[in-house]
Amino acid sequence: MTEIRGxxxxxxxxxxxxxxxxxxxxxxxxxxxGQFLQVIFDQAVRGNKELNKYLSISSSPQKEYLEVTKRLSxxxxxxxxxxxxxxxxxLLKLPMGECVFKDDYxxxxxxxxxxxxTPVISIIEYIADNNLATEVNLFYSxxxxxxxxxxxxxxxxxxxxxxxxxxxxxxxxQPQDSACGYGFIDEPMLKEKVCDLxxxxxxxxxxxxxxxAMYRIALGLACKKENLKIERFIGY
Numbered sequence: 001m002t003e004i005r006g007x008x009x010x011x012x013x014x015x016x017x018x019x020x021x022x023x024x025x026x027x028x029x030x031x032x033x034g035q036f037l038q039v040i041f042d043q044a045v046r047g048n049k050e051l052n053k054y055l056s057i058s059s060s061p062q063k064e065y066l067e068v069t070k071r072l073s074x075x076x077x078x079x080x081x082x083x084x085x086x087x088x089x090x091l092l093k094l095p096m097g098e099c100v101f102k103d104d105y106x107x108x109x110x111x112x113x114x115x116x117x118t119p120v121i122s123i124i125e126y127i128a129d130n131n132l133a134t135e136v137n138l139f140y141s142x143x144x145x146x147x148x149x150x151x152x153x154x155x156x157x158x159x160x161x162x163x164x165x166x167x168x169x170x171x172x173x174q175p176q177d178s179a180c181g182y183g184f185i186d187e188p189m190l191k192e193k194v195c196d197l198x199x200x201x202x203x204x205x206x207x208x209x210x211x212x213a214m215y216r217i218a219l220g221l222a223c224k225k226e227n228l229k230i231e232r233f234i235g236y
Contacts (some may be wrong), residue, residue, distance in 0.1 A: 002029050003040075009065060010083040014149040020058060020069040021081060023092065031061050031095030032102075033126040034203075034229075039068065039205045040091040044231045052201045054096070056118035056231075060125040066092070069118045069149070083101045085149065099229040101126065107135040107202050109194060110186055111214040113206025114142060116233050120205065121150050124164065128157045136164045137194050140223075141210070143172040148180075154189045167193060187217050198221035208232045 001017030028030050031037075035057055041125040059067035059137040084090065101108065110120050116225045117140060127134050142148050148168055158166045169181035169189070181189065194200070202223045204214045212233050218228060 001093060003091060003093045005089045006066060007089065008086060010086070010090045011082070011084070014069065015147055018069065018071050018149050019082070020067050021084065022059075022065045022067045023090065024065055025092075029066075029094060031057060031101035033061060033123040034100040035095040035122075036119065037066075037068065037092050037094035037096065039077075039081065040093060040170065041077065043091055051080060053077045054121070056096070056097075058118040058121045061123055062126065062129055069115070099205075099231050101131065101169055101184070101202060103121045103130075105134055107137075107200045108196060108203065109137040109200045110139065110203045110205070111190075111218065112138065112140045112203075112231070113185075113210040114147070114209075115149070116205030116207075116231070117149055118205075119231070120203065121153065123159055123203075124154070126232040128161055128164065131161075133163060137167070137200075139167045139169070139178065139190070139193075139204075141169050141171060141185050142171050145175050145177060145180055151163055161232075165193070167196055185214065185217075187220060190217065192220055197221045199228075201227050201229065203229045204230045208234065 004025055006025055009022040011019050011021055013199050034131060036054055038054050040052045042048040055068040055070055058069040072082055112120055154166050157164050169183060171184055174182055197218055202218050204211050211230055
């Protein structure tokens with residue numbers, strides 16, 4: 001694990017209330033797709049949970065920048081992140097996390113809710129940039145179509161790579177786009193698209209209740225417990 005000062009480059013608004021923050025690093029830091037880091041604004045009090053928080057990395061390890069993405073709130077941490085000026089330095093501690101992608105995975109399925117998409121972007125971007133043959137099935141649930149973060153990137157990867165399949169669904173209203181489904185990710189939806197999960201690595205990222213529901217569904221579709229990679233996103 002390394003502590004390094006990242007120099008803030010730019011902020012990218014993904015959807016209303018969700019933004020990515022890119023940093024340049026003075027040297028390369030190796031990490032695996034799917035890992036996360038800690039952003040440290042209060043170096044004097046490392047245990048300050050209000051100003052020192054963990055965020056998933058939302059960029060491929062091969063990019064020339066390091067990107068994190070967050071749903072912004074009125075918290076002290078969100079304000080500190082959102083008020084960064086170009087060239088300002090922030091202490092970053094990385095890498096962390098075991099929910100990673102490995103090059104020898106033949107087929108991966110993602111059951112994702114909301115801001116849980118952030119580590120998935122790192123993984124799919126890595127697969128796309130390296131033209132890996134890994135079969136990808138992403139099920140991505142949001143409240144409305146306006147909440148689908150990274151849709152432009154996901155649609156582009158789907159169009160450019162036949163092995164990357166993206167399935168959007170929304171829960172709070174009927175979608176206007178016929179390519180977007182309606183309702184929660186459930187067993188019938190997964191059966192229609194991927195049949196069973198017995199031979200797949202399955203990632204489940206999102207709010208705790210959603211993660212617990214997806215865990216039960218995955219096991220019901222023959223996913224092996226050792227192939228499940230789970231992270232509960234709390235406090236967003």
